[in-house]
Each structure stands twice: as C-alpha cells, then as structure tokens.
Amino acid sequence: MDLFGQSTGKILKVLSKEMNVSKSDIELDEVEADAALTEKIGAVYSYQLKGEKQGYVIVANGMGRYDEFSFFLLTDLDKSTQMVRVVKYISDHGGEITSKKWLNQFQGYKGGTLKYGDDIQAISGATLSASSITNRIHEIIDLLNSSDL
Numbered sequence: 001m002d003l004f005g006q007s008t009g010k011i012l013k014v015l016s017k018e019m020n021v022s023k024s025d026i027e028l029d030e031v032e033a034d035a036a037l038t039e040k041i042g043a044v045y046s047y048q049l050k051g052e053k054q055g056y057v058i059v060a061n062g063m064g065r066y067d068e069f070s071f072f073l074l075t076d077l078d079k080s081t082q083m084v085r086v087v088k089y090i091s092d093h094g095g096e097i098t099s100k101k102w103l104n105q106f107q108g109y110k111g112g113t114l115k116y117g118d119d120i121q122a123i124s125g126a127t128l129s130a131s132s133i134t135n136r137i138h139e140i141i142d143l144l145n146s147s148d149l
Contacts, residue, residue: 033149045057062129091129102123
C-alpha cells in the first residue's frame, strides 16, 4: 500500500534496521481508526515484534517552505513516542530535520506542551520544516491520546 508516497516496505526496512531485527520479525497491521484521526494523520498501524503487539506506527506529512515531507512516528502501547524518522524529504532547504540526533529529542514525548525553540532545539535554516514536524508530532500524540486506540 502506498501511503504519502511511502510503502509499508520502506517503513519495515527502517524499523528493522533501527531495531536490529529481521523485517520478518515485524508485522504492521493497518488500524481502523475514526475519521477524525485518519483525516489528519493519514495512516495508523499497530506493530508487532515477533508476534507481540508493541505499539503504533503513524505515517504523516509535514510542510517545509515549499514542499511536503513524509515521516513516521513509532509509539509504545501507552502512546509515548519511541522513534521519529523522516522517510521522504525532497526540498533543498531544511534537510537537517532528517538527522537522527535531532529527531531523538522527541523520544518519550507523550503529550502536553511541545514548543519548537523551547522544548525542541531550533535548527538554523530549517525553521519551517522543524516547526512543522514539531507541531505535527504534538497534534498526532494529542489525537492518539483522545482516540479509542
């Protein structure tokens, strides 16, 4: 299935590399979420590792200065952010948001205040992309927390 220009195969590839497990050990199952959630997010998957449910993978878009980018957010069952990875970024500016080191700032976020420049380190030259992904992650976690998942 093609989601925001990214296949689940690409997500599995990134997850298996990051978790140091085989792709065959990870299973993604699309979740039937309410319209309010999928309208703003795009796609929600539950993920299992070696047959045991671990949490959710949310595929979403953000907006840079001129172009959209795609990312996914991995949460545990308590909807706490475990990983964020940008999987498609085509703009000439703001590519610094794809850095794992920068994205790791979101680990452990489970709702509440999340301000770019305060809670999340600002990036010179990537203000629009970085604020966009920060705002989207805040919005996604709030939506997840208010959902029935």
